[in-house]
Amino acid sequence: MNPKLVNANQLIGEFQGLIRQAVGAGCKITLRTDDRLWLCHVDPALLETALLNLVLNARDAMPDGGVLEIATQNIVVEEDAVAGCPAGPYVMLSVTDTGCGMSPEVRDRVFEPFFTTKEVGKGTGLGLSMVYGFVRQSGGHIAVDSTAGVGTTIALYLPRAAQGPDAEEEASQTQAMPTGSERILVVDDNEDLLKVTSEMLAIFGYQVSSAGNATDALKMLQAEQDFEFLFTDVAMPSGMSGVELAREVKRVKPSIKILLTSGYAREILERQNAVDEFPIIAKPYRLAEVARRIQAMLHES
Known part of the structure; x- marks a missing residue:
């Protein structure tokens, strides 16, 4: 992990446009945030990924639409007030849906790796286990409150940061979001991540096409030769x-800019003898970080 001082309100604010697009028009999103929210010391990319996982799960629990609420709150947990959570000050970030809810048997297993209630091909059962791992490694706690037929709330308790006097001002500073107009092809077999990344780049002005595998990507590139960037x-x-896709695309269109991404960047490239062959950004990535990297690569000589 790469923890930093994070204002969760600010992170949600930067991310909410993408959340709204990922959830779709069928769900109403409400925000309920504490204006004087403490800072927490967590990896911002992993917090974004955790929030995205919770939001997408909430969306899937409301196939006919509903209300999704994202809330933040300063909270001091007293001894034994929250089962399994050590006493102390926390930033609580919660996601609540009005969906199908869970039975007690399902609720007790939601953080198990590979446990999923979704049909084959629709879920790996890794999303919530990754959220659980991130929160526990950050020194925090996660709690689930769910009732079948009523809905679910998942709350992340992130330890309050012991910040210095200038930390809050530093953490509240935001960088301008990069924009562009170039044609970009995004390739990822994770449907949700592909959708959100593509929509984020479109919001920033790029003309975006997407593919779920290398074969479809090659067909699109062969049919349309005016792509200026490949993010795969x-x-x-x-x-x-x-890597094989990138090599073939570079052979056909030498001028195209290419950025790879992986959760195991160095190991993957070493196995494919591709270290230093293409630039790469590690997963999980912050979406704005990807946009800045793409903009810099498009404008380098």
Whole structure:
């Protein structure tokens, strides 16, 4: 992890446009935030990923629409007030839906790796286990309150940061969001991540096309030769890898800029003899970080 001082309100504010697009028009999103929220010391990319996982799960629990609430609150947990949570000051970030809810048996297993209630091909059962791991590694706690037929609330308790006098001002500073108009092809076998990343780049002005695998990406590139940028995952479970795709695209269109991404960046590139062959950004990435990297690469000589 790469923890930093994070204002969760600010992170949600920067992220909410993408959340609204990922959830779709069928769900109403409400924000209920504490204006004087403390800072927490967490990895911001992992917090974004955790929030995205919770939001997408909430969306899937409301196939006919509903209300999704994201809330933040300063909270001091007293001894034994929250089961399993040590006493102390926390920043609580919660996601609540009005969906199908869970039975007690399902609720007790939601953080198990590979446990999923979704049909085959629709879920790996890794999303909530990754959220659990991130929160616990950050010294925090996660709690689930769910009732079948009523809805679910998942709350993250993130320890309050012991910040210095200038930390809050520093953490509240934001960088201008990069914009562009170039044509970009995004490739990832994770449907939700592909959708959100593509929509984020479109919000920033880029003309974005997306593909769920290397074969479809190559077909799109062969049909349309005016793509200026390829952003592709490295590890795709079937067929051509992202490195192989990048090499073929570079052969056909030498002028195109290429950025790879992977959760195991160095190891993957070493196995494919591709270290230093292409620039790479590690997963999980912050979406604005990707946009800045793309903008810099498009404008380098």
